[in-house]
Amino acid sequence: MKRGPGGSGRLRIDLPIRTSPRGDEPLSSPYGYSPQFGSPGGPQLRPQNSMPDLTRYGARSPGPSPLYTPRSPRTPGPIGSAATFGPGVTLGPSSPATPDAKPFWQSALSEAKHFAGGLIPHPTESTKHYTILRHSSALVFYRGPGTSVTISIFSSQDHPVPPDRTVWMQQRGFSGDSGMKVKAAFGSTKDWLEVTPSAEAQPHELDKAADRAWQRDIAKVASRSLKDKGPQKAHVPRETHVIRIPEASEDGYFRLHLCSGGVHPGEKGNTTKRKVLCSSPIFRVASTSIDPSVMRGASLTTLPLEVGAFVGSKMLLARAAPVLAPIEKVYDKIAPSFVAQKVGGMAADAVQAQKSQQRSALLAAASQQQSQPLDPSSILHPNSEPSPPFPLKLTGKVIPGTGRSSSTLGIPTANLSFVTPDDLRYTLKGTFLGWTALVNPLELQYHPSIITISPGYSSSPTVTPTPQVSVHIIHSFPQPFVGISLKIIIMCFLRPALPLRSTPPEQQLVAFSQDVHLASSVLLPSSPSPDFGSSSSRPSWTAERAIHLLSLRKSQRGIGEIISDAKEKAVEKVMGRGGGGGGGASEVVTSMQQKLGVRVSKNDGGEGAAGFRDEIYGKGGYWVKR
Numbered sequence: 001m002k003r004g005p006g007g008s009g010r011l012r013i014d015l016p017i018r019t020s021p022r023g024d025e026p027l028s029s030p031y032g033y034s035p036q037f038g039s040p041g042g043p044q045l046r047p048q049n050s051m052p053d054l055t056r057y058g059a060r061s062p063g064p065s066p067l068y069t070p071r072s073p074r075t076p077g078p079i080g081s082a083a084t085f086g087p088g089v090t091l092g093p094s095s096p097a098t099p100d101a102k103p104f105w106q107s108a109l110s111e112a113k114h115f116a117g118g119l120i121p122h123p124t125e126s127t128k129h130y131t132i133l134r135h136s137s138a139l140v141f142y143r144g145p146g147t148s149v150t151i152s153i154f155s156s157q158d159h160p161v162p163p164d165r166t167v168w169m170q171q172r173g174f175s176g177d178s179g180m181k182v183k184a185a186f187g188s189t190k191d192w193l194e195v196t197p198s199a200e201a202q203p204h205e206l207d208k209a210a211d212r213a214w215q216r217d218i219a220k221v222a223s224r225s226l227k228d229k230g231p232q233k234a235h236v237p238r239e240t241h242v243i244r245i246p247e248a249s250e251d252g253y254f255r256l257h258l259c260s261g262g263v264h265p266g267e268k269g270n271t272t273k274r275k276v277l278c279s280s281p282i283f284r285v286a287s288t289s290i291d292p293s294v295m296r297g298a299s300l301t302t303l304p305l306e307v308g309a310f311v312g313s314k315m316l317l318a319r320a321a322p323v324l325a326p327i328e329k330v331y332d333k334i335a336p337s338f339v340a341q342k343v344g345g346m347a348a349d350a351v352q353a354q355k356s357q358q359r360s361a362l363l364a365a366a367s368q369q370q371s372q373p374l375d376p377s378s379i380l381h382p383n384s385e386p387s388p389p390f391p392l393k394l395t396g397k398v399i400p401g402t403g404r405s406s407s408t409l410g411i412p413t414a415n416l417s418f419v420t421p422d423d424l425r426y427t428l429k430g431t432f433l434g435w436t437a438l439v440n441p442l443e444l445q446y447h448p449s450i451i452t453i454s455p456g457y458s459s460s461p462t463v464t465p466t467p468q469v470s471v472h473i474i475h476s477f478p479q480p481f482v483g484i485s486l487k488i489i490i491m492c493f494l495r496p497a498l499p500l501r502s503t504p505p506e507q508q509l510v511a512f513s514q515d516v517h518l519a520s521s522v523l524l525p526s527s528p529s530p531d532f533g534s535s536s537s538r539p540s541w542t543a544e545r546a547i548h549l550l551s552l553r554k555s556q557r558g559i560g561e562i563i564s565d566a567k568e569k570a571v572e573k574v575m576g577r578g579g580g581g582g583g584g585a586s587e588v589v590t591s592m593q594q595k596l597g598v599r600v601s602k603n604d605g606g607e608g609a610a611g612f613r614d615e616i617y618g619k620g621g622y623w624v625k626r
């Protein structure tokens with residue numbers, strides 16, 4: 001596991017440490033070792049016997065606790081199961097005393113969140129005509145690309161939210177709150193990130209429990225506004241936004257700005273000045289980073305929160321390491337040693353940089369083609385051939401879907417999971433034609449197929465909608481092949497995906513059968529060739545030629561990609577993903593790190609990896625009318 005940057009200098013933190021009621025016995029931890037406060041050689045923490053009074057910061061003063069048994073401040077002992085650090089942050093038992101108790105680190109994080117609620121100012125901000133309510137806790141823990149913050153927008157009767165409204169996220173500098181306000185006033189938006197939620201959700205699609213909580217908050221703010229401003233001027237609820245926090249935003253203090261006018265960067269259109277209508281209450285994005293510099297933007301009142309979150313994350317990292325370490329060990333072992341020693345990180349970085357350039361070229365080329373349906377004659381022409389960036393290779397494992405394709409359309413589609421390379425499904429959108437083979441030791445027979453990368457029938461809106469990859473193979477199989485891996489070669493883009501939820505089945509059927517017809521005409525052999533079952537009359541479109549092109553491209557790859565492939569294989573070994581094409585194991589590591597709130601460090605994915613992933617996931621987020 002990559003530890004976050006060590007940060008400059010050592011940070012001493014004097015914190016009151018409560019020992020466990022049982023006194024000195026070392027804590028048995030789920031990881032088979034008793035955690036010491038601070039990593040060996042890291043900042044050591046000294047127990048204090050007195051609790052500083054922080055009630056003036058609005059923290060719950062923990063008061064004398066029956067658990068508190070003062071210890072001589074000789075050496076920092078193991079963290080008691082009821083250790084308390086920071087005002088009011090009392091951690092729950094580390095190894096659950098009762099079956100349903102949260103694990104240690106989860107209670108640490110939720111306590112820190114709860115604690116934050118008392119420290120960072122109230123959850124609403126208002127201007128004359130608008131109010132923004134922050135539903136999320138003031139402390140938003142980073143959980144990977146799905147990290148989000150939820151707000152509701154209110155406005156006065158005669159000031160509905162403008163249709164061209166956009167939402168921007170601004171980071172607070174060292175200058176604290178005033179720095180943010182100044183930037184907002186002058187509209188200097190050089191470090192603003194546009195985070196306007198991309199999809200509208202219907203109220204019935206929302207998660208019931210979440211919406212009940214949001215409605216409760218909204219009712220409170222609306223009734224208070226009615227009381228304060230009277231029926232004419234009261235601010236009424238307009239929209240609720242679930243906003244994805246871009247990975248590029250790093251840790252720190254942020255504020256959202258509701259704006260009208262102005263243009264989205266990169267979009268044509270009127271260039272009216274963007275006007276800030278209202279800003280949200282501040283919130284803190286925290287990942288389990290142990291880099292003290294992330295305290296940038298902390299004010300005196302929020303410093304204890306910083307310490308709480310910082311210490312919480314330190315504990316988290318200390319406890320997470322044993323989980324991820326074995327994988328890291330395999331990684332290092334497998335990476336070709338001659339590269340690790342001789343070529344070192346430089347070549348890898350250079351290739352990573354080149355890889356991310358290639359990828360953004362891929363993004364550009366692919367997204368260009370994905371805006372309108374293809375002109376069939378362009379691929380039916382006898383001398384036509386796949387245009388770059390195609391052919392592209394994709395693998396995945398077949399999982400059960402909704403069963404709709406067969407039941408409503410009579411066209412079975414195999415849904416894929418563990419899709420590798422994962423980012424392709426965020427780059428490619430729509431319906432494609434290509435070749436598909438079942439990775440089955442007995443045969444590697446490529447058949448013409450239709451590949452769709454689309455939101456599918458996904459029911460509830462999510463912050464980062466994960467596109468569904470599904471394949472219809474133009475071939476009849478004796479029995480289903482769920483659980484089998486597929487090797488896919490995408491040859492060309494056909495058309496944008498129809499929004500299934502709003503397209504009647506008859507219309508879907510017409511489109512689908514046209515796709516199958518077109519794919520058959522382009523790919524099916526007029527004269528079958530023995531090995532690949534593909535036409536020799538259209539040599540540019542055969543699976544054979546595509547595989548040759550792909551291996552040619554692979555041989556031109558840099559050392560860095562060989563390493564990252566080797567890592568993929570290593571993690572597959574450790575994570576036990578067998579059966580070829582069961583790939584995506586390294587995404588397991590990333591998602592485990594993300595669950596632990598560890599930002600996947602830049603060198604994991606090359607320069608600007610976070611920005612690249614934001615490009616893939618897009619703005620994401622969703623909103624609902626109130």
Ligand SMILES: Cc1cc2nc3c(=O)[nH]c(=O)nc-3n(C[C@H](O)[C@H](O)[C@H](O)COP(=O)(O)O)c2cc1C
Nearest residue numbers: 401402403404405413452454456470472497498512
């Ligand atoms: C020929 C063909 C065309 C398709 N076109 C679309 C499409 O335009 N939009 C879409 O979301 N899904 C499209 N699909 C994918 C299926 O509708 C998809 O598998 C479905 O969303 C999931 O159904 P399932 O759970 O039964 O697999 C197409 C599938 C086939 C076979």
Ligand SMILES: Nc1ncnc2c1ncn2[C@@H]1O[C@H](COP(=O)(O)OP(=O)(O)O)[C@@H](O)[C@H]1O
Nearest residue numbers: 400401402403405406412413414473480481482
């Ligand atoms: N020609 C085919 N193309 C795709 N899947 C097929 C085909 N023939 C059989 N199947 C099987 O049908 C399953 C998909 O059937 P479908 O009705 O779409 O159900 P689901 O909703 O689970 O995808 C696939 O998982 C696969 O095992």
